[in-house]
Amino acid sequence: MSRDQRRAVLKDFAKEYSRGGYNPDRPMTIFAFVQELSETLGKRSNARRASMAGAFAVKTYENTSKKYGYKGEQGPVHCSKGCGYCCHTRVTATAIELFMLARGIRERWHDDADPLKARFRQVESQTRRMPKDQWVDSRIPCAFLAEGSCSVYESRPLTCRTYASVSLPACIDWFNHAPVAVPQPDRNQLMRVFILAGMKAALNTTGLEAVGFEMGHGLEVAMTPNAEARWLAGEPVFAGVANDAQTARPGGRQAGHEAFDLMVKVFETGAFGKDMPPNPWFSW
């Protein structure tokens, strides 16, 4: 395909994307998300562009999910307010999501009477130096889990938003340490991989750190004075925070790191009309 043809195809994807997000049935429409997120992150005059990019990624996922998300083909989703077995684990989030979360809870954070803060401190003291596997095995509740519900629901990271189960009994079994895989809707899994790979591609494209940080410690860092501006300026503000690209959730995706990394490379190139590395999904 010639350069002009690629440009025309990308324009067409952008049009479709603007009408409701990336369409899993036309998966290359994710390129429009990568372009837009890269643009947001590239606006150097905007000192809040990291947290704004986090909020933009979240909004894109929510909009897309509404239009193209799972419609019950594999049975009803069992998730409900007050459930939360899946929230007894370690969560990671990218820097842009952490800055979004920091903005969402800044007022509560400065209120020492807010129970969120006491709980946060307690979980942090338990987990800060705990190896990842031990943390996951211990089923320690997330610092933000309050009476079975997420107390930062509006600002929760994508890894939480994109997780859903079609079997509450399987979630309970996981919680009780049974060796089960929690069944998740295929469509959700696809949409999750796309938004996470798209976010990572945009971060790489703009030269910013594209890893998932442990959420609690990462948030503490994101709340320090001028952390967002310092991170955008290239200061390694999250240097002491444990990071990894994988989050262990019941039935969570543990394998496929290489495929994910390839997908990120495909998004990084394809979104800008460049030659994509050989891959089993997309071609010009």
Ligand code: SF4
């Ligand atoms: S994933 Fe499982 S544990 Fe979490 S809310 Fe849904 S049904 Fe409940």
Ligand code: SF4
């Ligand atoms: S941030 Fe909220 S949704 Fe995510 S694990 Fe914690 S309590 Fe659960």
